[in-house]
Amino acid sequence: MLWLALGICAGRSAVATPQPGQPFPDWRAYELAGDVPDTQAAKVVIVDFWASWCAPCKQSFPIYDQLQREYGAKGVVIVAVNIDDDPRAMQRFLDRLRPGFAVVRDVAQKLVAAVAVPAMPTAFVLDRRGIVRFVHEGFFGERTRAEYVAEIETLLSENP
Amino acid sequence: MKQAAVRRAFCAGAALLSAFLAGGCTTVQPWQRGNLADYTMRADRDALHTAMSEHVYFSREASSGGRGVGGGGCGCN
Numbered sequence: 383m384l385w386l387a388l389g390i391c392a393g394r395s396a397v398a399t400p401q402p403g404q405p406f407p408d409w410r411a412y413e414l415a416g417d418v419p420d421t422q423a424a425k426v427v428i429v430d431f432w433a434s435w436c437a438p439c440k441q442s443f444p445i446y447d448q449l450q451r452e453y454g455a456k457g458v459v460i461v462a463v464n465i466d467d468d469p470r471a472m473q474r475f476l477d478r479l480r481p482g483f484a485v486v487r488d489v490a491q492k493l494v495a496a497v498a499v500p501a502m503p504t505a506f507v508l509d510r511r512g513i514v515r516f517v518h519e520g521f522f523g524e525r526t527r528a529e530y531v532a533e534i535e536t537l538l539s540e541n542p
Numbered sequence: 543m544k545q546a547a548v549r550r551a552f553c554a555g556a557a558l559l560s561a562f563l564a565g566g567c568t569t570v571q572p573w574q575r576g577n578l579a580d581y582t583m584r585a586d587r588d589a590l591h592t593a594m595s596e597h598v599y600f601s602r603e604a605s606s607g608g609r610g611v612g613g614g615g616c617g618c619n
């Protein structure tokens with residue numbers, strides 16, 4: 383009886399997170415507020431889901447800023463997707479950190495639900511075909527930065 | 543014979559009722575934890591209250607500590 387009840391509970395969150403090798407949903411088709419960047423010519427796209435209440439997200443923004451400055455000219459586009467309920471909380475966060483990469487807001491939290499992020503923050507590294515190549519759950523400072531650098535270098539070195 | 547049938551029906555009914563009630567369970571998804579991450583949700587937000595609780599706990603259990611948890615309400619990382 384217990385297993386039946388638990389089975390019903392578990393069955394309610396059956397959406398799967400895109401894994402490496404799978405296509406990422408067309409995120410431009412969702413209700414995103416803000417300037418959605420054009421990624422048609424991008425060689426690497428990092429889609430990062432974040433919130434103002436998420437402590438590791440605060441740590442991640444300066445690193446993303448650095449990566450965008452370093453690799454932007456080489457075809458790397460970073461898109462930070464905010465999932466705050468309150469846009470003012472997002473704005474306060476942005477006013478403090480002033481990121482140099484694209485930030486959009488998932489107004490109805492539909493995109494984040496569609497990709498079912500397993501933790502906050504979660505970032506998907508996409509190749510030029512929009513295929514998920516790497517997934518980062520959480521953010522762990524220098525270790526995560528080094529992983530991003532290695533992944534970006536790998537994807538940039540690939541032939542179109 | 544009739545008693546056994548009644549018992550089986552009762553068990554089946556109880557199972558269905560439990561399943562129906564448990565169907566109200568839901569998982570708070572990682573992106574829905576903004577309220578849980580709020581400062582007011584922290585058990586140790588009031589230092590005086592924490593100190594008093596620790597004192598009572600120590601007096602009753604002859605031990606202290608073990609209250610800390612990693613991460614916080616947002617379940618990040």
